[in-house]
């Protein structure tokens with residue numbers, strides 16, 4: 001994105017803080033005036049002292065006290081308002097970024113790691129806030145101070161003032177060169193921070209795998225490599241800023257020294273008062289100091305623009321909705337769902353994942369989807385939920401093409417129980433209540449009871465108010481599943497999409513979960529992806545999927561009688577279970593005999 005475009009978009013956020021910026025303009029101008037006043041005071045007091053005018057001393061002291069008070073107040077307000085501007089802009093951008101993150105399409109999420117996206121809302125956001133506050137105000141104040149000091153210098157001695165002018169073009173040049181370098185470096189730095197955040201998220205999310213597989217050293221060395229890149233970029237940043245400051249510092253001080261020598265020469269010749277020379281030196285400080293700071297500040301501002309670029313590129317990402325949908329109750333009517341000749345391929349791969357898939361489900365039916373891994377079962381669900389647009393064909397619900405429905409309306413038909421139960425950090429109550437807008441206490445309790453979760457919840461000290469930890473880590477797998485089922489029960493949507501968990505639970509837990517699922521399925525149309533075929537023998541229809549196609553369609557008895565793919569899958573699974581039982585029996589026997 002071009003710098004002008006980035007600035008223009010940032011301006012949109014800054015405009016909202018116009019009152020604060022007006023306040024900051026006031027404190028900035030007052031600050032400049034107070035700085036100049038110090039130079040004037042220095043010159044006036046020195047000249048008064050050299051002329052022995054002691055009677056003006058009480059006036060000087062009173063004036064100095066008032067100005068000191070003003071300086072104190074102005075510094076406080078300036079600092080406070082700069083911080084407030086940063087904080088407010090960061091807040092607005094964070095809210096907008098979060099809203100965008102909730103709106104982005106599923107394909108975009110497939111291509112972008114959550115850790116990297118997270119860094120836009122943290123480190124990039126921080127950098128932009130700082131850029132729009134402290135850095136920007138210094139970038140505006142310094143040139144004003146420079147110009148004001150220069151005008152004052154001209155009034156004191158125009159020839160001397162011209163010597164100081166030499167530093168101007170040099171600073172612009174230094175700022176330009178180093179600013180560009182800094183922007184590119186900061187861009188890389190933020191990208192590395194993003195990758196690091198993605199990596200950390202993966203590692204922290206996989207604690208048990210890391211520990212069980214002994215991946216600690218491997219991960220540490222991978223982290224160290226990223227860390228080394230980060231150090232390299234941070235050091236480069238330091239070098240660029242250091243070089244900018246050093247070059248501008250050398251030239252600034254050189255100008256300063258030359259000006260002082262020339263000023264001293266004119267004092268010696270009698271064409272400049274000592275007081276004027278002191279004021280001149282003070283003004284030179286206001287001129288050279290900001291000049292020296294400008295390239296570094298410009299470079300840092302460029303870095304903030306780099307961060308803004310990264311945030312805006314996320315803001316420009318494809319979204320699945322224009323505005324976030326209102327929370328609302330699930331739809332309460334449903335008659336039929338039809339997939340006709342649906343073809344689909346993910347944009348990231350050329351492979352056809354669904355190939356002319358057609359089926360029909362009517363209200364109250366249980367339709368099971370089975371088949372080998374990678375056959376396209378989960379993809380089928382994702383298409384029903386509108387996560388991806390289909391490539392060809394048509395999906396309709398109650399005769400309406402889902403492509404013509406809003407995603408909100410479409411998703412109102414479904415309750416979804418995924419294989420990996422995703423619970424949010426918070427209490428059990430919060431997680432169950434996610435199923436329904438304004439769920440009452442009675443409804444939450446009744447959902448928990450139907451999901452066979454109420455007893456274990458009540459055994460916990462805090463009951464429904466028990467904090468479940470990150471993604472529910474303080475609960476067992478079966479408990480998490482039952483909370484997730486309670487949430488789906490409360491949603492009370494007419495169609496249930498159930499991705500049967502593959503993780504084995506112990507018999508009792510399995511029984512409780514299965515029982516809860518049966519209660520959830522009662523009176524609803526259910527599409528279930530089944531991994532254990534024994535759980536779906538009662539289904540009204542079973543779709544066997546293979547390489548993206550439905551190769552068989554019928555109930556258990558029909559498909560068994562047909563003796564083809566389903567029959568093979570079913571008997572193979574039965575044999576596996578039998579051989580597992582045999583292995584268990586053999587193990588038992590051998591442990592008895594030993």
Ligand SMILES: Nc1ncnc2c1ncn2[C@@H]1O[C@H](COP(=O)(O)OP(=O)(O)OP(=O)(O)O)[C@@H](O)[C@H]1O
Nearest residue numbers: 110346348349353372373374375376377378379380
């Ligand atoms: N987000 C994605 N981007 C690209 N390809 C994908 C994506 N998700 C799945 N696939 C591919 O689509 C194919 C079907 O995957 P899908 O998850 O639908 O299979 P499945 O039948 O549900 O498998 P399983 O039983 O193992 O869960 C696979 O080849 C998979 O690699």
